Amino acid sequence: MAETWRGFWVVSYRELLRFVGDRARVVSSFAMPILFLVIFGAGFSKTIGTMAPGVNYIQFMFPGIIGMTVLTNSLFSGISVVADKEFGFLKEILVAPISRSGIVLGKAAGGSAVALIQALVLLILAPFLGVSLSVSMVLSLIPVVIVLSLGLSGLGILIASFMQSQQGFQLIIQVLIFPLIFLAGVFFPTNNVPTWMEIISKINPLTYGVDAIRHIFLGNAPGLGVTVFGHTTTLGLEVTLVAALSVVLLGAAMLAFNRQS
Amino acid sequence: MAGMIEVKDLARHFGGIQAVKGVSFEVPEGEIFGFLGPNGAGKTTTINMLCTLLQPSDGTARVNGFDVVRQRSDVRRSIGLVFQQSTLDEELSAERNLRFHAYAYGVPSDVRDQRIHDLLEMVELWDRRKSSVKTFSGGMKRRLELARGLLHHPRVLFLDEPTLGLDPQTRRHIWDYLSLLREREHLTIFLTTHYMDEAENCGRIAVIDHGTIIAIDTPDGHKRAIGGDLVVLSAKDNAAAAKEVSERYGAEAVEVDGQVRFHVRSGEEFLPDFVRQFSQPILSIGLRRPTLEDVFLHLTGHEIRDAELDAKEQLLQEMRRW
Numbered sequence: 001m002a003e004t005w006r007g008f009w010v011v012s013y014r015e016l017l018r019f020v021g022d023r024a025r026v027v028s029s030f031a032m033p034i035l036f037l038v039i040f041g042a043g044f045s046k047t048i049g050t051m052a053p054g055v056n057y058i059q060f061m062f063p064g065i066i067g068m069t070v071l072t073n074s075l076f077s078g079i080s081v082v083a084d085k086e087f088g089f090l091k092e093i094l095v096a097p098i099s100r101s102g103i104v105l106g107k108a109a110g111g112s113a114v115a116l117i118q119a120l121v122l123l124i125l126a127p128f129l130g131v132s133l134s135v136s137m138v139l140s141l142i143p144v145v146i147v148l149s150l151g152l153s154g155l156g157i158l159i160a161s162f163m164q165s166q167q168g169f170q171l172i173i174q175v176l177i178f179p180l181i182f183l184a185g186v187f188f189p190t191n192n193v194p195t196w197m198e199i200i201s202k203i204n205p206l207t208y209g210v211d212a213i214r215h216i217f218l219g220n221a222p223g224l225g226v227t228v229f230g231h232t233t234t235l236g237l238e239v240t241l242v243a244a245l246s247v248v249l250l251g252a253a254m255l256a257f258n259r260q261s
Numbered sequence: 262m263a264g265m266i267e268v269k270d271l272a273r274h275f276g277g278i279q280a281v282k283g284v285s286f287e288v289p290e291g292e293i294f295g296f297l298g299p300n301g302a303g304k305t306t307t308i309n310m311l312c313t314l315l316q317p318s319d320g321t322a323r324v325n326g327f328d329v330v331r332q333r334s335d336v337r338r339s340i341g342l343v344f345q346q347s348t349l350d351e352e353l354s355a356e357r358n359l360r361f362h363a364y365a366y367g368v369p370s371d372v373r374d375q376r377i378h379d380l381l382e383m384v385e386l387w388d389r390r391k392s393s394v395k396t397f398s399g400g401m402k403r404r405l406e407l408a409r410g411l412l413h414h415p416r417v418l419f420l421d422e423p424t425l426g427l428d429p430q431t432r433r434h435i436w437d438y439l440s441l442l443r444e445r446e447h448l449t450i451f452l453t454t455h456y457m458d459e460a461e462n463c464g465r466i467a468v469i470d471h472g473t474i475i476a477i478d479t480p481d482g483h484k485r486a487i488g489g490d491l492v493v494l495s496a497k498d499n500a501a502a503a504k505e506v507s508e509r510y511g512a513e514a515v516e517v518d519g520q521v522r523f524h525v526r527s528g529e530e531f532l533p534d535f536v537r538q539f540s541q542p543i544l545s546i547g548l549r550r551p552t553l554e555d556v557f558l559h560l561t562g563h564e565i566r567d568a569e570l571d572a573k574e575q576l577l578q579e580m581r582r583w
Contacts, residue, residue, distance in 0.1 A: 003334060010364040018352055088348040092409075095312055096365040097337040 007102025008109065011093065015080060015110020029118055033069045037061070037125065040187065051189070055218055062131045063217045064186030066122055066141075067148075067210035070115045071180060074149040075173050077111025078156025081257075082169045104157055104254045111153030112146055119145050131217065140216050144239060148209040151246025154253040161256035184210050191227055202228055205245050212238040265290045265417055265449040266311065270320035273306050280306040282472040283320060288449060288465075290416075293439070295463035296453040297553065303472040304453035305345070308421050311451070312342055325416045338366065341410030341418045345425060347402050351395040355386055355405050358394060359412055366413035380408035383438060400431035407438060411446075418442070420452040424459060436462055457553040466553070470561045483556040490528030491555055492535075494546040495520050502541045510535075517558070524551070 019025060041058045051060040084090035093103055119141070126133045156173070163169040183190075183197065184206040190198060201207050211226045215235040225232040264287035272283045281303040288294040296304045309315035311322055313333045322329045325339035349358050356377065363373045381387040384404035394402065403423065410418060418439075424432040436459070442448045452463070460466050460480065467477045478486065496502035503514040503521045512523040525531045528548040536546065 006365065006367060010361065013364070014350070014353075014361055017357070018350075021352055087351060088344070088346045089350050090348075091314070091344060092348040092350075092362070093365070095314060095337055095342055096362075097334045097367070098365055 003097060003099040004102035004105070007096075007098030007100075008106040010098065011103050011106025012109040012113065013106075015077070015107060016113060018080065019110075019114050029069075029073060030121065032072065033065045033118075033122055034125070036068070037065055037129065041129070052218075056130070058129050059131050059218065060189075060214075061187060062126065062129060063214040064184075064210050066119050066145075067184065067206065067213050068181050068186050069118050069122060070145055070149050070209070071152055071184075071206060072177060073115040073118050074111050074152035075156040075159075075177060077107070077114060077153050078158075078160035078173075079166055079169055080110075081107060081157055081160035082163050082166050085164065086166060100258045101254050104154075104250070104257050107157055108150050108153040108250060108253070111156060112149040115149035115153070116142065116145050137216055141213065144209075144212050144216065144242075147239060147243050147246055148212075151242065151249045154246065154249035154251075157253040158249065158256050161253070161259070180204060180206050183207070185214075185226065186210055202226065205242065208233065208238040208241050212242065264288055265292075265325060266294070266451060267323045268307075268311070268320070269322070271307065271310060271317050271322050272319040273303075273310060273315065274318050279472055281310070284467075284469070284472075284474045285320075286467055286474065286477055288451060290449050291443060291447050292464040293443060293450040293452070293462065295460045295466040296451070296469055297455065297457075297460045297466050297557065298453075298469035299455060302469045304469060305421055306472075307469075308419055308451070308453060312340055312419055313337055338413065339416045341413070341415035343403070343406045343410050343418070343420045343423050345422045347406065349394045349402060349406060349409075352393060354391050354393050355381065355397070356390040358405065359409055362409050362412050368413050376412060376414075380411055383441075384408045400427050400434075403427060403431070403435065404438075407435065411442065411448075414446075415448070417449045417451060420450065422453055422455070424454075424456065432459070457557070460553050468557060468560050475560045480553060483553065484551045487551055487556055487559040488524040489526045489551075490531075491522060491524055491549055491551050492528060492532070492546070493520050493522050493549070495544045497542045497544065502539075502543075505539065505541060 037058070040061060044057050048057040050056055081090070084093065094100075120138075123133060123138065123141075125131075159172055159176075160169055163172070183201045183204050185201060190201040190207060193201070207226060211233065212235055215225070215238070220232075226238075227233070266286075266288040268287070269285050270283045271281060271285070272279070273281045284303075284307065286294075296307065298304055306315065310317045311324055311329060313329050313336050316330065324336045327335040327339060329336050350361070353361070359377045359380070360373075362368075363377065368376065378387070381390055384407060386401060386405055386408070389397070389401070394405065397405065407423070420439075424435055427435070439450060440462075443450060454460055463480065465477060465479050466483060468475045468483070476483065476486070494502065499516050499519065499521050503516055506512055506514040506521065506523050510523075510525070512525060514521050514523040516522075532546070532548055536543065
């Protein structure tokens with residue numbers, strides 16, 4: 001137990017150190033969401049008008065962009081596993097008296113912390129976009145982002161365990177990220193789309209993560225929540241679903257990570 | 262007392278390929294023990310098993326009294342490692358690398374900073390402690406890895422080709438540290454090398470080839486075993502010369518690289534008579550004390566640098582990289 005704990009904190013500490021030290025990553029990870037907010041927001045606002053009573057397009061999209069940022073950062077955090085493999089540092093970690101599960105949890109926690117920081121920094125934009133924000137919203141956002149990003153970081157580590165090069169990893173993640181984002185209700189609700197798209201969107205677990213975040217910002221705005229078989233999902237159900245998925249992904253990541261070497 | 266490292270019938274195969282075929286040896290505390298052999302001989306595989314990175318297929322090994330399979334964590338805490346390839350975090354500073362290691366090994370906080378300071382002083386990197394590792398030369402990195410491997414007060418230090426690719430001055434330096442450590446901290450050192458001159462620094466040397474230990478002895482013992490001084494001669498007709506040496510002096514003469522080599526008890530007294538009495542025209546003749554290179558040649562029938570990797574061994578090397 002002590003070895004899992006020590007592995008957990010020493011590895012997550014390093015992930016954070018590396019993130020802070022990597023200025024290019026800090027800057028570039030903010031560029032994407034801001035670009036989407038500015039371009040899509042400006043482009044669609046006039047055309048689309050209101051999404052639901054009292055909700056304009058930017059207010060609709062903003063929680064989705066937070067979800068997108070969490071997804072991107074969490075998945076990409078797995079790259080440090082591949083980088084450590086390439087530069088040999090993984091060996092230093094593997095021979096230390098710390099447990100493998102602790103290493104995976106530490107990596108996931110590091111990725112999760114980075115994703116959370118990004119999400120919170122994005123909140124600074126809220127007042128400028130006309131998105132209302134309260135302390136209780138932020139307080140409920142934090143656990144949701146943590147649960148979501150832990151699982152997605154797990155997925156990143158899972159993929160990284162099979163990869164030998166950073167380029168290969170980046171390629172796979174790029175291929176994965178775009179359909180996940182576009183079919184998760186980030187930019188449009190998943191209810192009034194063609195059936196094939198609706199089915200894929202409702203299988204995509206990220207949909208429920210995004211919707212959970214949207215619930216926090218917009219409450220139960222009519223017509224926006226994800227409906228499955230005629231039932232509109234609740235925040236509680238969505239968080240439970242995402243948490244269950246995260247447990248599965250982290251478990252799979254531990255198995256895959258243990259298998260190597 | 263029992264050995265610091267005790268290995269019995271240790272074996273490892275990858276698929277159908279036998280990388281290590283059942284080796285046994287014991288290393289007492291405070292000894293510098295060397296594994297000498299060509300690439301692909303099974304040195305790295307053995308080290309990886311001893312430091313718990315690789316599961317043995319068969320046999321047992323104990324380090325500091327702990328079993329490498331059942332008591333992994335105790336083994337890991339007892340050993341320091343310096344690998345062939347760098348395992349530093351290039352983005353972090355020298356000091357941060359050491360600090361990470363101290364945390365990971367649970368070095369108590371009251372001794373941590375002092376220990377980091379002392380070791381960085383020892384490897385002469387204290388002035389560069391704030392620089393990120395990617396600005397370091399190969400020699401500096403190796404010195405930093407050595408410092409890191411010692412940080413948690415290991416009882417045994419494993420060095421896999423510790424001076425590979427370093428300039429002679431840095432190699433000299435690293436050996437100075439190692440001798441110092443052995444005296445001061447009574448450290449047991451296990452190293453692999455294929456540099457002959459380096460192997461001379463060891464207390465005992467195991468010669469390994471094709472996954473098997475061929476002989477274990479002190480450097481002098483190895484040299485004695487091959488039977489005295491080495492005579493190297495080249496004649497107009499080497500084959501005839503070798504035949505005459507064998508017949509007249511009963512020495513085992515071998516032809517290598519266009520030269521005839523054989524061993525005699527005391528070369529200085531032997532040579533004048535030999536030259537006077539030999540019937541074949543001699544082009545050149547030399548006498549030298551045997552080196553470990555000669556030992557290796559004598560034991561395996563081939564020179565260490567000639568032990569080319571065949572396809573099988575190359576595959577093994579690939580696999581060893583994960």
